[in-house]
Amino acid sequence: MRGDNLRMVGKLAVIAGLMFGFGYGLVPMYRHICAALGINVLSLTERQATAYNAGSSGKVNTQVDTTRTITVEFDANARGPWDFKPAVRSMQVHPGEMSTVMYEFRNIQQREMAAQAIPSYAPKQATAYFNKLECFCFNEYKLQPGEAKNWPVVFVIDPKLPKDVTTITLSYTFFEVPGKDKSAAAEAGAGEPRS
Structure with missing residues (x-):
C-alpha cells in the first residue's frame, strides 16, 4: 500500500512539473504564433515591436504598410461657447x-456643461x-x-484602405448634451418647500 502511494505521489509530481513547464512556455509560444500570423502586434509599443521583430529571424510586422503614407487631417467644431481644438492639424x-x-x-462658460x-x-x-482604439x-x-x-484619440488605419485614398479628414463636432441642466435644476427645485 505504501509503495502505491509513493508511485501516485511521483506521478502527480511529474504531472505538476509538466504543467508548470507548459505554463512557463506559453508566453514565448504565444509571441511566436502571433509573430507568424501577424496578429496582436498593436499591443506592443514601437520600441518593443522593433526589438521583438529584430529577434525573430528578421520577420517584420506585416500589418504596417510602410510603402504608403496617409495624411490624416484633424478638424474640430464646437456647438456652444467653449474652446475645442486638436493639438496638431495633421500627421503622416x-x-x-x-x-x-x-x-x-x-x-x-460660467456653469457646468455636459457635452x-x-x-x-x-x-x-x-x-x-x-479604427479608433481609444x-x-x-x-x-x-x-x-x-x-x-486634454483627451487622446488612438487610431489605426486599416491597410486595406483603397490605394486612391491618400488623405483622410477626421472631424469632431463637440456639442452640449441637452436637458442635463434642466434635470439638475428640476431636482434642486423638487427639494424646496412650496409656498
Missing part, C-alpha cells in the same frame, strides 16, 4: 500603424477603414466652469 501615418493625437477642451463629441470622416469611404467620443463628459482637459 502608415496604414496599420498605431497613432495618437490629442484634443484640447476648455469650458469657458459629447460626434466624429465624421472625409472621404466617406474611409469610415470603414479608420477616443473621447465614446463617452459623455461634464466640464466645470473654466475646466480644461
Whole structure:
C-alpha cells in the first residue's frame, strides 16, 4: 500500500512539473504564433515591436504598410461657447500603424456643461477603414466652469484602405448634451418647500 502511494505521489509530481513547464512556455509560444500570423502586434509599443521583430529571424510586422503614407487631417467644431481644438492639424501615418493625437477642451462658460463629441470622416469611404482604439467620443463628459482637459484619440488605419485614398479628414463636432441642466435644476427645485 505504501509503495502505491509513493508511485501516485511521483506521478502527480511529474504531472505538476509538466504543467508548470507548459505554463512557463506559453508566453514565448504565444509571441511566436502571433509573430507568424501577424496578429496582436498593436499591443506592443514601437520600441518593443522593433526589438521583438529584430529577434525573430528578421520577420517584420506585416500589418504596417510602410510603402504608403496617409495624411490624416484633424478638424474640430464646437456647438456652444467653449474652446475645442486638436493639438496638431495633421500627421503622416502608415496604414496599420498605431497613432495618437490629442484634443484640447476648455469650458469657458460660467456653469457646468455636459457635452459629447460626434466624429465624421472625409472621404466617406474611409469610415470603414479608420479604427479608433481609444477616443473621447465614446463617452459623455461634464466640464466645470473654466475646466480644461486634454483627451487622446488612438487610431489605426486599416491597410486595406483603397490605394486612391491618400488623405483622410477626421472631424469632431463637440456639442452640449441637452436637458442635463434642466434635470439638475428640476431636482434642486423638487427639494424646496412650496409656498
